[in-house]
Amino acid sequence: MPILNVSALQAARLAAMALALTACGGSDNDTQDNHLLLEQGQQIFRYDTFGDEAKWSDTLRMHEVIETAVDPTTALAVGLKVDAEALPPAVVEGIRNGTVDLRSPATTVALLKLDAVVGLKGRIETVNGVDRLTRLGVTCALCHSTVDNSFAPGIGKRLDGWANRDLNPGAIIALSPALDAATKAVFNSWGKGRYDPRFNIDGFSKPVVIPPAYGLAGIHRITFTGDGEDVAYWNRYVGVTQMGGQGSFSDPRLPLNITNGTQDLISSKLAALQAYQLSLQAPPAPAGSFDVAAAGRGKLVFDGAGRCVTCHAGPAFTDANSLLHPPADSMAEPEAPSYAARSATGQYRTSPLRGVWQHAPYFHDGSAATLSDVANRYNTRLGLGLSAQDVADLAEYLKSL
Ligand code: HEC
Ligand code: HEC
Numbered sequence: 001m002p003i004l005n006v007s008a009l010q011a012a013r014l015a016a017m018a019l020a021l022t023a024c025g026g027s028d029n030d031t032q033d034n035h036l037l038l039e040q041g042q043q044i045f046r047y048d049t050f051g052d053e054a055k056w057s058d059t060l061r062m063h064e065v066i067e068t069a070v071d072p073t074t075a076l077a078v079g080l081k082v083d084a085e086a087l088p089p090a091v092v093e094g095i096r097n098g099t100v101d102l103r104s105p106a107t108t109v110a111l112l113k114l115d116a117v118v119g120l121k122g123r124i125e126t127v128n129g130v131d132r133l134t135r136l137g138v139t140c141a142l143c144h145s146t147v148d149n150s151f152a153p154g155i156g157k158r159l160d161g162w163a164n165r166d167l168n169p170g171a172i173i174a175l176s177p178a179l180d181a182a183t184k185a186v187f188n189s190w191g192k193g194r195y196d197p198r199f200n201i202d203g204f205s206k207p208v209v210i211p212p213a214y215g216l217a218g219i220h221r222i223t224f225t226g227d228g229e230d231v232a233y234w235n236r237y238v239g240v241t242q243m244g245g246q247g248s249f250s251d252p253r254l255p256l257n258i259t260n261g262t263q264d265l266i267s268s269k270l271a272a273l274q275a276y277q278l279s280l281q282a283p284p285a286p287a288g289s290f291d292v293a294a295a296g297r298g299k300l301v302f303d304g305a306g307r308c309v310t311c312h313a314g315p316a317f318t319d320a321n322s323l324l325h326p327p328a329d330s331m332a333e334p335e336a337p338s339y340a341a342r343s344a345t346g347q348y349r350t351s352p353l354r355g356v357w358q359h360a361p362y363f364h365d366g367s368a369a370t371l372s373d374v375a376n377r378y379n380t381r382l383g384l385g386l387s388a389q390d391v392a393d394l395a396e397y398l399k400s401l
Helices: 006-024 030-047 053-059 061-068 070-075 091-099 105-113 169-173 179-188 231-242 265-277 292-303 371-381 388-400
Strands: 120-127 130-138 145-147 156-162 248-251 256-260
Touching: 030 053, 030 156, 030 265, 053 130, 061 105, 061 130, 061 256, 091 292, 091 388, 105 371, 231 248, 231 265, 248 265, 292 388, 371 388
Parallel strands: none
Antiparallel strands: 120 130, 145 156, 248 256
C-alpha cells in the first residue's frame, strides 16, 4: 500500500540541496555552511510542523473537515495559498482546462499530497485505493508566507516572510468539529489577516495583524511589544503555545511555562529557522508605486516637523535596540485591554518601516487602513500642525521605504 512518507520527501529535498551546494563549488567552507543553514531554515519555515499534528489533528480534527468539506475554492476563499511550483505540469494543465475539479475536497487532498498548500502539511495514506488525509499540521508559512498570484489569484510562487493578510486563521480554526459554538464565535470574530497569539493563554480576544517576518536583521526586540531579543524567542513561543508543536516554552515575565509532548522537536531547529528569517529582506517599493518628488518632500517632514525620526531612527527606522515605548506612544491606544498589557514587556516597540508599503493595514491592531490614515492620525493626535500637503507628502515617503 503506497504511503506518502513526508519525512522521506523532506530528506530528499535536503539531500538535493546538499548536492546543489557542492555543485555550485563554493570555495569558502563558512559560506557553504551558511548556505546550508539557510536552506535548512527555509525547509523548516515552509514544511516543519514540529509535531503539531497533535493539536491540529488529534485535538481539533482539522484533517476530517478538510477531507470532507474544504474544496480548493473554499480553501482559497479563507486565504490559503497554493504553491504553483509544487504542481506537476499535468495538474497545471488540468487547472487551466477545468479538468481538475476545484469544487472537490479530494482535490485539496491531492494538493496536500503534493505539498502545495502553503503552510499546511498533510499525511496522505491510500486506503482501498483512495487517498485519505490521515494527519494534518501547520507550519510557519501558514501565516508568514503568501504567493505572487502569478498563476491565478492565490496560486503562484512563494513569498516567504510576507504576512498572509488574506488568511483568516480564526475562520479556519472555527471549522474544527471539536469546538463549541461560543468558541467558534470568538474565532470567527477575528477576521482576515488577524490572529490573537495570546487568546488561549489569557482568554482575551483582541487579535493583532499578522506581521511580516522579513526586514528583522539587526533588530533585537521582536514582536509589536518587543517581547524577545531575538526571533528565536518568539519562534519558540509560537511553535509551542500557538502551533502546538512538541517542546517547551517558558517566560517568567508572562508568566508562562508550557510543555507539549515528551520530545523536543523545536529547540534544535531554532538556529536555522532564525538565520533564514534574518536573511529575508523587506521588499523595495515597486517602481512607479509612489510619487518620487512628493516622497522627497515627505522625508523632510518625517525628519523635521513630523518628528517621526525621533523614534523611527536608523537604517531599520526603529529605536527598538535602545528602548521600548509606553502604550500611550502607540497611535492605536488606548484600547481595553491594551495589547501591551498582555505581553511580557507591557510596552510597544517602534515598528520598523522598511517595506511598510507592502503590508496594510497598519498599527498592531490594523486600525489604520492606509499610510495616509497613519500620517493623518499622527498629525491629529500629536497636534503636529502639518498642512494637508505635508501629510500627503509624508504618506508618499512612507510608501517609498
Ligand atoms: C497562526 C498564525 C501564525 C503562525 C502559524 C506563526 N505566526 Fe508568527 N506571528 C503571528 C502574529 C499574529 C504575530 C504578532 C505577535 C505580536 O507581535 O505580538 C507574529 C509574530 C511573528 C514575528 C515577529 C515579527 C516582528 O516584527 O517582530 C516573527 C519573526 C514570526 N512571527 C515568525 C514566525 C515563525 C518562524 C513561525 C513558525 C515557528 C510563526 N511565526 C508562526 C502569527 C503567526
Ligand atoms: C514616540 C515614538 C514614535 C514617534 C514619534 C512616531 N512613531 Fe510611528 N510608531 C511608534 C510605535 C511604538 C509604533 C507601533 C504602534 C502600534 O503598532 O500600536 C509605531 C508605528 C508606526 C507605523 C505602523 C507600522 C506598521 O507596521 O503597522 C507607521 C507607518 C508609523 N509608525 C509612522 C510614523 C510616522 C509617519 C511618524 C511621524 C509623524 C511616527 N511614526 C512617529 C513610535 C513612534
